[in-house]
Amino acid sequence: MSDWITVAKVGELAPGQWRVVDADGAQIVVINYKGDYFAIEDVCSHDGGQLSNGDLDGDEFICPRHGAAFCIRTGKAMTPPAYDPTAIFPVRVEGGEIQVRDDRWD
Numbered sequence: 001m002s003d004w005i006t007v008a009k010v011g012e013l014a015p016g017q018w019r020v021v022d023a024d025g026a027q028i029v030v031i032n033y034k035g036d037y038f039a040i041e042d043v044c045s046h047d048g049g050q051l052s053n054g055d056l057d058g059d060e061f062i063c064p065r066h067g068a069a070f071c072i073r074t075g076k077a078m079t080p081p082a083y084d085p086t087a088i089f090p091v092r093v094e095g096g097e098i099q100v101r102d103d104r105w106d
């Protein structure tokens with residue numbers, strides 16, 4: 001089971017902002033969307049684009065390479081050319097810190 005990784009202190013990540021952290025080799029984008037936190041892998045399932053270089057459009061992250069959109073709540077690919085989801089991760093607030101964990105290998 002991997003450890004929780006601290007992303008930022010609450011208040012350092014404003015609504016509409018995101019930050020990338022390395023969690024045991026996985027690049028994870030942690031997003032503040034309207035005060036709630038979501039985390040998706042920083043990899044587009046179409047051709048490996050770095051989602052964090054793209055943009056947030058509502059609750060979807062848009063890949064900067066060919067425009068695929070991913071739901072930040074579910075990881076689901078919402079528009080072609082991506083069809084497979086990207087991974088999502090649990091986020092918690094603990095002791096005033098936003099934390100994320102890669103739970104895929106639990």
Ligand code: FES
Nearest residue numbers: 044047049063066
């Ligand atoms: S690499 Fe993301 S849409 Fe092509």
